[in-house]
Amino acid sequence: MSNTPANATGTPIVHLSxxxxxxxxxxxxxxxxxxxDRLTLIAMGILLFLAIISFAAPxxxxxxxxxxxSQTDAPNKFTLPGTANHIxxxxxxxxxxxxxxxxxxxxxxxxxxxxxxxALLIGLAVGLVTGYFGGIIDDFMNWFIITLGSIPxxxxxxxxxxxxxxxVLLLILILGLLGWTGTSRLVRGQTxxxxxxxxILSARSIGASSQxxxxxxxxxxxxxxxxxxxxxxxxxxxxxxxxxxxxxYGVKPPTPSWGNMLSDAQETYSHGLYLVFYPGVFITVTVLxxxxxxxxxxxxxxxxLENKK
Amino acid sequence: xxxxxxxxxxxxxxxxxxxxLLSFMIMSAAxxxxxxxxxxxxxxxxxxxxxxxxxxxLDDPWPLQYVRWLVGDDWRLFDTNGDGKLSTxxxxxxxxxxxxxxxxxxxxxxxxxxxxxxxxVNRRPVLSLIGERLGATVELSILSLIIGASLGIxxxxxxxxxxxxxxxxxxxxxxxxxxxxxxxxxGLLLIIVFGGILKxxxxxxxxxxxxxxxxxxxxxxxxxxxxxxxxxxxxxxYSRYLRASMLDVINQDYVRTARxxxxxxxxxxxxxxxxxxxxxxxxxxxxxxxxxxxGAVITETLFSWPGxxxxxxxxxxxxxxPLLMAITMIGAVETIAGFMLSDFLYALVDPRIRxx
Numbered sequence: 001m002s003n004t005p006a007n008a009t010g011t012p013i014v015h016l017s018x019x020x021x022x023x024x025x026x027x028x029x030x031x032x033x034x035x036x037d038r039l040t041l042i043a044m045g046i047l048l049f050l051a052i053i054s055f056a057a058p059x060x061x062x063x064x065x066x067x068x069x070s071q072t073d074a075p076n077k078f079t080l081p082g083t084a085n086h087i088x089x090x091x092x093x094x095x096x097x098x099x100x101x102x103x104x105x106x107x108x109x110x111x112x113x114x115x116x117x118x119a120l121l122i123g124l125a126v127g128l129v130t131g132y133f134g135g136i137i138d139d140f141m142n143w144f145i146i147t148l149g150s151i152p153x154x155x156x157x158x159x160x161x162x163x164x165x166x167x168v169l170l171l172i173l174i175l176g177l178l179g180w181t182g183t184s185r186l187v188r189g190q191t192x193x194x195x196x197x198x199x200i201l202s203a204r205s206i207g208a209s210s211q212x213x214x215x216x217x218x219x220x221x222x223x224x225x226x227x228x229x230x231x232x233x234x235x236x237x238x239x240x241x242x243x244x245x246x247x248x249y250g251v252k253p254p255t256p257s258w259g260n261m262l263s264d265a266q267e268t269y270s271h272g273l274y275l276v277f278y279p280g281v282f283i284t285v286t287v288l289x290x291x292x293x294x295x296x297x298x299x300x301x302x303x304x305l306e307n308k309k
Numbered sequence: 310x311x312x313x314x315x316x317x318x319x320x321x322x323x324x325x326x327x328x329x330l331l332s333f334m335i336m337s338a339a340x341x342x343x344x345x346x347x348x349x350x351x352x353x354x355x356x357x358x359x360x361x362x363x364x365x366x367l368d369d370p371w372p373l374q375y376v377r378w379l380v381g382d383d384w385r386l387f388d389t390n391g392d393g394k395l396s397t398x399x400x401x402x403x404x405x406x407x408x409x410x411x412x413x414x415x416x417x418x419x420x421x422x423x424x425x426x427x428x429x430v431n432r433r434p435v436l437s438l439i440g441e442r443l444g445a446t447v448e449l450s451i452l453s454l455i456i457g458a459s460l461g462i463x464x465x466x467x468x469x470x471x472x473x474x475x476x477x478x479x480x481x482x483x484x485x486x487x488x489x490x491x492x493x494x495x496g497l498l499l500i501i502v503f504g505g506i507l508k509x510x511x512x513x514x515x516x517x518x519x520x521x522x523x524x525x526x527x528x529x530x531x532x533x534x535x536x537x538x539x540x541x542x543x544x545x546x547y548s549r550y551l552r553a554s555m556l557d558v559i560n561q562d563y564v565r566t567a568r569x570x571x572x573x574x575x576x577x578x579x580x581x582x583x584x585x586x587x588x589x590x591x592x593x594x595x596x597x598x599x600x601x602x603x604g605a606v607i608t609e610t611l612f613s614w615p616g617x618x619x620x621x622x623x624x625x626x627x628x629x630x631p632l633l634m635a636i637t638m639i640g641a642v643e644t645i646a647g648f649m650l651s652d653f654l655y656a657l658v659d660p661r662i663r664x665x
Contacts, residue, residue: 143324146324147331150325150641150644150645150646151328151332152599152640153638155602158625159336164338239489239491242491243607247607283491283494284490287489288489291629306345
């Protein structure tokens, strides 16, 4: 560390190099470790790239290449990749496949990210409250989670989706409302473990309210858990959405998503394997990056890792 | 031990009630309900439809429908002739003709009395519909559990033995990639390559359509791809977990003792280390069994496999309550039993665990 840290008035206080690593904030330690973790950085780069080209789809596809993801063009159906402006060819209705992949990425990313955030918020709230207060709320939520968890998740999702015939927004709500139990269990466990520690006791003894203890003392300590969980659950949700759409229960055509493009490709692949190949590659690479990032973050935040090595 | 088992079994009862109530509630929220599917039948006139609704009691509020599903409705008279009155008698109308549309009692005895009811769509007992499909799903599930576990364990042990080597790194990459690949995509690619291009394996279904299905060893080529696809999760999970578990175990004192005795490396790894490293794998069994039905839905759809998973999709399509409820309950029982079994086995194979 070459730069000299300073306090609020600008006077240098101490050289970090003189301090053992333990006195750095956990977040600084984590970012420092991440910067050295090349695999995770590569995964982050690829993911960022995929996200950017997906959300820049109007610029890249419509403006840049002059192709449309929605405009059907019957004479030019099943154009092979590389013909004219169709980098990855066209589908059964003559729509540009590359443009559809980008727009499909938008849909898949949006659903997975917002559903994961929703699930995270619910799981965090439930986990904090049940872990901190225990008692009858905890017992009830436990029973509820076990009950919800006893229905095979895909079946539960299928029933929900069949009943509500959801739009993208509703799909986010359904996935989020059904996906929080894992997070809440994680947070509850950590909260339970923290609750009996001395620093919580001392906070309580100087009169801190339950609310303050939960938000100021416990929440920062579950932060790393949540970040890891978020990365993994976004990956999981992309797979779930793809699976639902593949079964015909997720995103409804003509809106593209990687899953329903694969579903279509199941019928049309005899016209070209690219129809099957690319949506799957996009899903796999995205999910793979998210899983690698999740693992990398877990290692970066693991306080015991330094001792293990 | 038996007290623990009894307690777990008793705990399962409120869970199963919750599952049934929750699923019934969600299903009943569907606008139109199963009627939407029933009216797709071209022979279904509005008058017939009205009769059918009354026969099935679909105009009841959902809590009453749920109670009927639980305890049956043979105690209840349905206004099947639609005259707005409940009666079982025939009458003579003004023209002197006998109008005999007596209202009927319900036919179901309810799940609590062992009656799974009739499918709304097929009008056949749910139990026989499920019975026809169960075998196909069970053979797929059990085979994929076995293959997934044994391949995963083998890969995990070998990776740990050759830690840092090519096989180790390769298998770790494989396990991450396998958990990120959508199984249906992998399956689709394999179908296209082996079934479509190379034409060495069938593209789907349980056996050739012309004959009744031969015993399992007579149609291994049909099983190969679906079992492979269903076991990818197991291979990825088990291999990764067993590798970590082996590396934990290998540093323990008893392994050092075994080495110090002068046992050959092979015996130390495969007998002393592997046996103990496999203990925690038992906890994987619960989630693995629980995930079988969900996995079956996708795999069976992809391979046109006539099992419970496809039946589930059909019943979701038509909102066939009795059938869908039955499949949901089977899934729930399977999940609960899976977790119970894995806890129980864990205590059985590891004497350090006490079930409280």
